[in-house]
Amino acid sequence: xxxxxxxxxxxxxxxxxxxxxxxxxxxxxxxxxxxxxxxxxxxxxxxxxxxxxxxxxxxxxxxxxxxxxxxxxxxxxxxxxxxxxxxxxxxxxxxxxxxxxxxxxxxxxxxxxxxxxxxxxxxxxxxxxxxxxxxxxxxxxxxxxxxxxxxxxxxxxxxxxxxxxxxxxxxxxxxxxxxxxxxxxxxxxxxxxxxxxxxxxxxxxxxxxxxxxxxxxxxxxxxxxxxxxxxxxxxxxxxxxxxxxxxxxxxxxxxxxxxxxxxxxxxxxxxxxxxxxxxxxxxxxxxxxxxxxxxxxxxxxxxxxxxxxxxxxxxxxxxxxxxxxxxxxxxxxxxxxxxxxxxxxxxxxxxxxxxxxxxxxxxxxxxxxxxxxxxxxxxxxxxxxxxxxxxxxxxxxxxxxxxxxxxxxxxxxxxxxxxxxxxxxxxxxxxxxxxxxxxxxxxxxxxxxxxxxxxxxxxx
RNA sequence: GUGGUUGUAGCUCAGUUGGUUAGAGCGCUGGAUUGUGGUUCCAGAGGUCGCCGGUUCGAGCCCGGUCUUCCACCCCA
Numbered sequence: 001x002x003x004x005x006x007x008x009x010x011x012x013x014x015x016x017x018x019x020x021x022x023x024x025x026x027x028x029x030x031x032x033x034x035x036x037x038x039x040x041x042x043x044x045x046x047x048x049x050x051x052x053x054x055x056x057x058x059x060x061x062x063x064x065x066x067x068x069x070x071x072x073x074x075x076x077x078x079x080x081x082x083x084x085x086x087x088x089x090x091x092x093x094x095x096x097x098x099x100x101x102x103x104x105x106x107x108x109x110x111x112x113x114x115x116x117x118x119x120x121x122x123x124x125x126x127x128x129x130x131x132x133x134x135x136x137x138x139x140x141x142x143x144x145x146x147x148x149x150x151x152x153x154x155x156x157x158x159x160x161x162x163x164x165x166x167x168x169x170x171x172x173x174x175x176x177x178x179x180x181x182x183x184x185x186x187x188x189x190x191x192x193x194x195x196x197x198x199x200x201x202x203x204x205x206x207x208x209x210x211x212x213x214x215x216x217x218x219x220x221x222x223x224x225x226x227x228x229x230x231x232x233x234x235x236x237x238x239x240x241x242x243x244x245x246x247x248x249x250x251x252x253x254x255x256x257x258x259x260x261x262x263x264x265x266x267x268x269x270x271x272x273x274x275x276x277x278x279x280x281x282x283x284x285x286x287x288x289x290x291x292x293x294x295x296x297x298x299x300x301x302x303x304x305x306x307x308x309x310x311x312x313x314x315x316x317x318x319x320x321x322x323x324x325x326x327x328x329x330x331x332x333x334x335x336x337x338x339x340x341x342x343x344x345x346x347x348x349x350x351x352x353x354x355x356x357x358x359x360x361x362x363x364x365x366x367x368x369x370x371x372x373x374x375x376x377x378x379x380x381x382x383x384x385x386x387x388x389x390x391x392x393x394x395x396x397x398x399x400x401x402x403x404x405x406x407x408x409x410x411x412x413x414x415x416x417x418x419x420x421x422x423x424x425x426x427x428x429x430x431x432x433x434x435x436x437x438x439x440x441x442x443x444x445x446x447x448x449x450x451x452x453x454x455x456x457x458x459x460x
Numbered sequence: 461g462u463g464g465u466u467g468u469a470g471c472u473c474a475g476u477u478g479g480u481u482a483g484a485g486c487g488c489u490g491g492a493u494u495g496u497g498g499u500u501c502c503a504g505a506g507g508u509c510g511c512c513g514g515u516u517c518g519a520g521c522c523c524g525g526u527c528u529u530c531c532a533c534c535c536c537a
Contacts, residue, residue: 006510009528059535062461102537130537135461138530139537146537207535296536308537318537345537374495409497424495438497 010134010142020363022145022350025174026127029147029344032170036162038125038149043106045129046097053098055105055331057203057299063132065099065142066091099131103148104300104328104341111152112332120153120337127346139316139348148322150341152329159340160274160304160324161281167308167320167342168286175358176349177285178311179319184294185271186301186323188254191264195257196236198229205229206295209240213293217241240292247275247290254292267303274304302326306342310352319348361416368458369396370417372408374424382423385433385451392455413438419458 007013014022030040052064076093083089100106103126111118127147136142149166151159164181171179189209193202204227208220220241224234239257243250251272258264271290278288286308296305303324310316322342329337353359369389371382382398389396399408412420422434427445435454436443446454 006528057535059461063535132536134536135534136529137532140535141537144537316537321537343537348537372495404493405495406493406497409495411497413497420497422495426495434495436496441497443496 008142010136010140012141012143016366017364018350021353021359022346024359024363025346025349025353026145026147028173029170029346030125030127032166032173033125033147033149035169036123036149036166038123041107041110041124041126042128043100043103043110043126045100045131047100047106047109049092049096049098051098051109051332052101052105053092055300056101060101063134064101065131065133066095067097067099069094069096100128101132102130103128103146103343104150104325107148107150107341108328108339109332111337112329112334115334121151122153123149123151125149139351141347145346147344147346148341150339152337152339154340155338157270157274157277157304161277163306163322163340163342164274164278164283164288165281167306168283170344171286171308172284174349174353176311176353176356179286180309181286181288182291182294182307182309183271183274183288184291184305185267186303186305187263187267188258188271188292189267189295191258191261191267192237192240195261195264196233198224198233198237201227201229203299209293210295211293212241243292247272250290250292271304296321296323300325300328303340310348311356314352314355316348316352318345319352320344364416365395365418366415367395367397367417369394369419369421370412370415371396371398371421371423372405372412373399373402374405374422375402378423378425378428381428381448382421382433385421385423385448388451389455389458392452392459394455394458 033040046067049066053061056064073094077083077090083093107124107126111122125148127145129143129145131143134140134142149163164183167179167181171177189206190199190202193199193205198205201224205224208223208227208229211223212220221234225231239253243253251268254268255265258268275288275290291307294305294307296307301323303326305323306321307318308320310319320343322340324338324340326338327335328339329335369386371379371386373379373382379398379402386396386398399411409420418438420436420438422436422443424434427433430445431448432445433448433451433454434443434445
């Protein structure tokens with residue numbers, strides 16, 4: 001190889017150690033998804049360009065990876081045309097496909113395409129990679145996994161309650177206690193914008209408000225001004241900046257502020273109901289709290305919105321998010337289908353769990369039993385034992401070469417094997433095998449013909 | 461997309477105002493130890509200093525470009 005090989009920026013290889021840990025997280029998430037009645041689907045890595053573009057706002061369009069057309073991709077571009085000067089005009093001419101940016105829009109597309117086969121309400125989950133042409137940082141990659149669960153065709157607030165429970169169960173099962181599920185309601189945000197007279201700046205308003213606890217009130221106000229929100233409007237929003245204390249205090253303050261906004265009042269009522277029912281149901285290890293500044297950028301949310309924050313001790317952006325979107329499939333020609341969904345950010349959850357040292361040590365063990373190789377005859381006896389153990393569902397292996405015993409032991413040690421089996425000449429003559437417990441150093445001999453008494457120790 | 465930062469042995473990192481042969485710890489290989497790992501001792505191997513170009517008698521060190529890492533914006537899982 002003349003040049004050192006490399007992989008694209010923001011992508012990663014995963015070695016066995018990491019895959020074991022990732023699969024552990026995915027396994028728990030899947031298990032909980034299925035316990036809650038969700039069924040898995042998968043969609044292609046590539047979608048049509050038009051399916052994705054325009055669904056995530058201007059910023060989103062920029063972050064979508066476009067796939068260059070095959071063959072003569074310039075054939076639709078006339079030489080000297082203006083489109084050569086403007087990428088936004090040029091891109092659709094040379095690209096008809098793009099990499100999946102999230103799992104929600106492809107799901108909406110799926111629902112529309114398969115609407116006649118689907119029994120509504122439809123609960124699906126999906127664990128697949130997505131791609132964003134973002135600049136990488138810690139916990140931010142260009143290729144990363146999302147684990148989504150969504151329900152389409154179900155109104156009411158039962159689903160919202162279920163998703164809060166689902167978040168709690170997954171993080172509890174992962175041993176990741178102390179996460180905060182922040183909830184807000186899009187109708188409250190529109191109500192506020194409407195009330196203060198910034199209705200046509202809803203997105204700018206919420207995006208700026210979202211930064212309140214990060215950059216402080218003054219800078220938020222400055223950003224709102226800069227985006228063209230009138231000063232009087234910002235002044236009217238003052239109660240928001242001072243919002244604090246208990247949930248009930250926040251709700252009464254919101255009621256006062258939003259008294260003349262039907263939409264806003266609806267949002268307050270719904271959020272309050274969700275919160276009180278969640279309190280009544282109880283959570284195992286997560287806490288749930290209202291956060292009026294929570295905005296979430298995606299503009300398709302219309303109802304409750306969620307975001308999960310890692311425990312405060314770990315610096316990390318959100319590790320999950322979601323919400324209700326009343327009419328996502330409308331853009332693909334199927335109006336009136338509501339949906340709610342949440343997403344788990346696998347890669348970030350991994351980093352948080354790593355920082356808190358929450359992965360079980362047993363994930364390191366590729367095999368439970370490892371036989372040393374003492375030579376031709378001995379190895380044959382060992383192989384028979386290995387095959388028998390495997391037939392009992394015990395992960396077992398044999399060192400393939402007759403290497404020096406310390407070297408084989410060292411190999412077993414590095415692989416964190418709990419039990420090493422020795423069948424040397426002595427054992428072969430006696431018809432036994434020696435089992436060494438690597439943690440305690442104790443050794444115990446077993447009759448080769450009574451191997452099952454050993455296997456029962458591992459798998460009763 | 462904007463501004464900054466990082467890159468030296470398999471890994472973590474030293475490396476002086478530019479000066480001969482680029483170092484350490486861990487790991488690896490061999491030996492003390494032909495049936496006992498995780499502890500010890502001895503020896504050894506391992507480097508186009510990210511890549512390309514420039515300045516200089518001379519570049520790991522200075523300059524430009526590029527790729528990568530991480531950080532702050534933007535935005536987000």
